Amino acid sequence: MEYERTIIERGVMHEAVHGQPLDFATIRNPLGHSPTLSQNLEYCQGMSERELCGEIASWLSVDADMVALGNGSDELIRALPQIFLAPGQLCVLPIPTYFALAQSIARHGAEILTVPTLPENGFAYDGTFLQGLLDTIEEKQPGMVWICRPNNPTGLTMDIEALDHIAELTPGLVVVDEAYQEIVDPGNQASAVRLLSCRSNVLVTKTFSKTFGLPEIHVGMAIGHPGVIQKMAEVNQRQMIPERSRASAAAALIDTEHLYRVSQFIRDESTEFWNDIQNIPSIQAASRSHIGIFLLRHREDSLHLRLKRIGIASHDYINEPGLEHMEFSRIGLQSKENNRILLAALRAMEFRQGEKL
Template identity: 30%
Template sequence: MNLDDLPIRDDLRGKTPYGAPQLDVPVRLNTNENPYPPSPGLVADLARAIGEHAGELNRYPDRDAVELRAGLAAYLGHGLATEQVWAANGSNEVLQQILQAFGGHGRTAMGFEPSYSMHPIITSGTSTEWIDASREEDFSLDPGKAVAAIEEHRPDIVFITSPNNPTGTAQPLDTIAAIAAAAPGIVVVDEAYAEFAREGTPSALTLLPAHPRMIVTRTMSKAFAMAGTRLGYLAAHPAVVQALLLVRLPYHLSTLTQTAARVALRHQEELLGTVDALRRERDDTVAWLRSKGLVVADSDANFVLFGRFPDRRAVWQGVLERGVLIREVGPPEWLRVSIGTGEEMAAFRAALEGVL
């Protein structure tokens, strides 16, 4: 028996699961992880904290993760209260809960592609129709065209990714505000890479008071260097959080996950201390790629999209054969490299130069 023999939903037939290659190579720069591991002090603190709760693992965790949400609200600032913050297993589960609560059969979600590929995947997985409203040739969003697309299709959910993935550029607040004003339903601003944005780039969190149907999602997987923890979260009006309680699974955040995330918040200064170094490495990478005659999208994230290659698979394969794994993702003719340590980026430059 194979997949075709199973009675899966018709709208799932022919689709492939999401996933970046997981290969054992010397340098992995394909999943936008923070390359700097937690310090021995943080690891020791985490071990102590888990040890304190290990004797209680026969009991369910705090169903509403109140202490964690309070810590996340304090970290985000902007006057947010605990009841305005929600957390789940990675930002993907946060997005799934949003679609379960506000999407579904007969409803639609709109995004501006190229953008985060999980948005349409999670949308279809919740039986919601996906509408692609394309970006401009330079990957920017034209506010007038975006508003016109919303007025034409009247989607129940609109996704805006800022900084955008895989292109890397943050959206101006005026554009986000125009989309939020036009949208008839929920507007999700995916800020997974917000901490990497260039100095002075405002967050959509500032728009929440004026737009009660807006949701801003974040993650600990990127700047916080806690991808293995699987902790995503959002900020929104308290009523939005109440709606998500209707669809969340009971006790969805384990005791260990909540503990690790609280420890990360205690060490936020250390964990976020690598952001400036990664920004500098990113900007140096952009300059180097352009010096080689390549086209590079402006980046506010911890990755860079570059091209254009008539046969990007050959370039990707050539770099891989030299021990560096990057990502074949986004529009045809483009590749994406995550920003690693100085040594890792030197290896990337040597590998790419060898291919070019």
């Protein structure tokens, strides 16, 4: 256990461990973009936005008029309430979830009604949660329901049948954020995009930042009924996506096999991490994630502060809706080497049981 002792006594910045701080607060693709991206870029120069929409449509097996683009998925998130919700209109939002959703809804003057997933059920989109959500939709008749699938920060997903039931009952728009969908479903066989053939009120947002490994190009996409996409085009005033970003996105779509490699790596690392965490008594994981995102807490005090002190960054969720005062921190798995260092650091905390920060 000498390695663990070195971590807890000297931190990960010590040359015997890593030599520099480690950032587990940022969610990134450990494998990065496709190794053939640079090679494929030469075939995609001069790609127009319309042509890129066509490439995305081909990838997802939909029509090109069902695709809209954004300068990153966050731009789409900021725009959707403005386009589809009137001030004072209601949006139903499961919690905990991606913080930017509530910020965007509130910014445009719409009302938020939250439906919590429960910690005792691992924050799962389970039957208890689903019944509460459906009851809320039937009673309140919201203008929008917004769901992260898989969810950030819990790492859990919702099955397609449940999502279809939600869309059936919702009078307004059901927005499904699938930033991480390709990690659990690299072929998009269970994507909410599959509902568009029978549900005109579903809008799916995706990104090139996560599984494609291209956060620097800031390209997001929305996939929906042509009427919904047309309304977005009429209302949403945005800058054109830069030519280099358009070309990079198109080049990434040439090698969608890379999504399968990324999916396998992250799912394998998630399984190994989950199994190892079960053998560390002082650390509790909220739920079993398959997308490399975990909510963790120390059974005595702040895990976020303990990790920070030894040079490991995590995202503190103590004040996030649905997680208030539960002392959870979110971590995003990285390379195999860095994940092993994180596990060693968590094991090392066994040496300090009972000590307060």
